[in-house]
Amino acid sequence: MKQQRGHKARLYLTSAQTLAAEDQGHAARAMWNLVHDWWTMLPKDKRNLAAADKAIRQGRKDLPWLGVLPAQAAQAVLKTYFRAWVNCWEGRAEAPNYKGRFRSRMAIDIPQGRDLQIVRLNRRWGRMWAPKIGHVLFRWTKDLPVGKRADKESRVTGARLVKEADGWHVVFRIQREVPEPAEHTGPTVGIDRGITKPLALSDGSFREHGPWLSKGEAERLRRLEKAKERKRRTRRKGEKNSRRLTRTYDQIAQLRATAKRRAVDWQHKTTTGIAVTFSRIGVEDLAITNMVKSARGTVANPGTNVRQKAGLNRAIAGEAWGRTVTMLEYKAAQRGGIVVKVPAPDTSRRCSACGFITPGSRETQARFACKADGCGHEANADSNASCNIDHAAGSAVSGRGDLGDTRSAKRQPPTRPHAA
Structure with a gap:
């Protein structure tokens, strides 16, 4: 082909x-x-x-x-x-x-x-x-x-x-x-995308990274941002930017471009390793554009926690979740694998061991402890969500259930990860 x-x-x-x-x-x-x-x-x-x-x-x-x-x-x-x-x-x-x-x-x-x-x-x-x-x-x-x-x-x-x-x-x-890729015979995996843990896999492992800029580069970017605002305040409305302000803009853009190149490099290496190892990759079908909308509101109806929401939006945009899935899709297809998108609701609230959604099971942002009678399953919250994603992706591929059912179902029988 x-x-x-x-x-x-x-x-x-x-x-x-x-x-x-x-x-x-x-x-x-x-x-x-x-x-x-x-x-x-x-x-x-x-x-x-x-x-x-x-x-x-x-x-x-x-x-x-x-x-x-x-x-x-x-x-x-x-x-x-x-x-x-x-x-x-x-x-x-x-x-x-x-x-x-x-x-x-x-x-x-x-x-x-x-x-x-x-x-x-x-x-x-x-x-x-x-x-x-x-x-x-x-x-x-x-x-x-x-x-x-x-x-x-x-x-x-x-x-x-x-x-x-x-x-x-x-x-x-x-x-x-290139020749048609042979069917991938490796194991399956579900991936939960987050902020603290960029990628949590259903096999219990994580794919993490450090800051894209070093401490010195981050400090330089902070100083340049302050200098930019100081120079902008002295500029009259409609006046052409000074050469010093233009140079500051260019320096900020160069540092941000450096951070983006490092992020893309990490994503390429990480997604290649996942596509080589796993045959079926399950991910949440997220509406990222809606997730990063501003909470500012209007003058008549102002929003709440605007600064906190703005920080969350920057963190989500910095992880570039959509670009990760795009890379996984074409890299998995090259190797005979497949990427399955499953509905996002309840993947983090459902217990991956018993399949029940029990109030209070999500103890903290990072810890999941099932409160259902006779279960008591404990795990990292992101790892638990990734297992649910893998189960839902398996149901979609094998025909054991409809993806639409996972939106409202209170219980979903768990399935073991299997080879596609």
């Missing part, structure tokens, strides 16, 4: 190349906004790709600053915009909107892999061609199917240049022909 994957590498641009890339990034964002204007102003019967393509070609002729964007990159903007509307019509995303200068990330598409001209220079460095930018160097951290290794089954089909807080990166789109 064909497998589509991405590989991200750091670019090392000269000063002139950096200016050229930023000009193209601004032009690509402006192109998106102009296409959005054109699309929303026309009647529905006149909206089509052919007319949009003609408008883009005319716009690149009439506006010289749009001409810095390569023609194929401009076409890629149109295709991405149309794809966004398709996703909206099919209910997978919201309608596309304007891209703000400071709220969007610069991105430049190179849709044709043959235009990249990728060459490996030595063990650590590679070189590629970016239209209207020139030959640029990138860190070679993964073998790419280029040169003699490239064929119809395994090749680089395109790339995208993206600007992040620590500079420009390139994301290669790699297509490979």
Whole structure:
């Protein structure tokens, strides 16, 4: 089967190349906004790709600053915009909107892999061609199917240049022909996601991590945040940011980007180990967007414990639960496994040994002690929840019950973890 994957590498641009890339990034964002204007102003019967393509070609002729964007990159903007509307019509995303200068990330598409001209220079460095930018160097951290290794089954089909807080990166789109994965025969597991214990597994183990920033980095971030607020207070409304304030913003963004890279690295390593070991992985089907909503309320009806809820929201966002599940889904599929999402209600209140929900069993946030007559099961609260998740996932896969029943049932017979 064909497998589509991405590989991200750091670019090392000269000063002139950096200016050229930023000009193209601004032009690509402006192109998106102009296409959005054109699309929303026309009647529905006149909206089509052919007319949009003609408008883009005319716009690149009439506006010289749009001409810095390569023609194929401009076409890629149109295709991405149309794809966004398709996703909206099919209910997978919201309608596309304007891209703000400071709220969007610069991105430049190179849709044709043959235009990249990728060459490996030595063990650590590679070189590629970016239209209207020139030959640029990138860190070679993964073998790419280029040169003699490239064929119809395994090749680089395109790339995208993206600007992040620590500079420009390139994301290669790699297509490979891989055999169908054999069915995974390992044990099953349920995973409970939390804050104190990031991942609690039903086999009694935990996957934990330390702070993403060291003490020195955290202190520096705190000082930069204070400096940012102090400099913002001296700025008049509508006045352009000073260079010192802009530099402070950049330093804060770099530290936060460092924390995110470390978090993603930990998630990749952890999810790979879980996908290799277990055949069926059960997780809660959480509405994370609703969980991190602000408790501020309105002026007429203000919320309570607003600061505590804001801290909880930051902690949940920092763990990136949704990204963990996304990684587990495609990594498990690569190895013949499966990820099963089960309803979240009562997974932490139900006893994994007897199946009863008894008031008072959740003694503390970290301890579960069943109060049902004749049970007395004690365990870590997160481990108990992960066992219930594993039981519910097994019922969903084997047909022994309906996932909808776990929302209202007062008792659910426990099942032993089994191989899929």
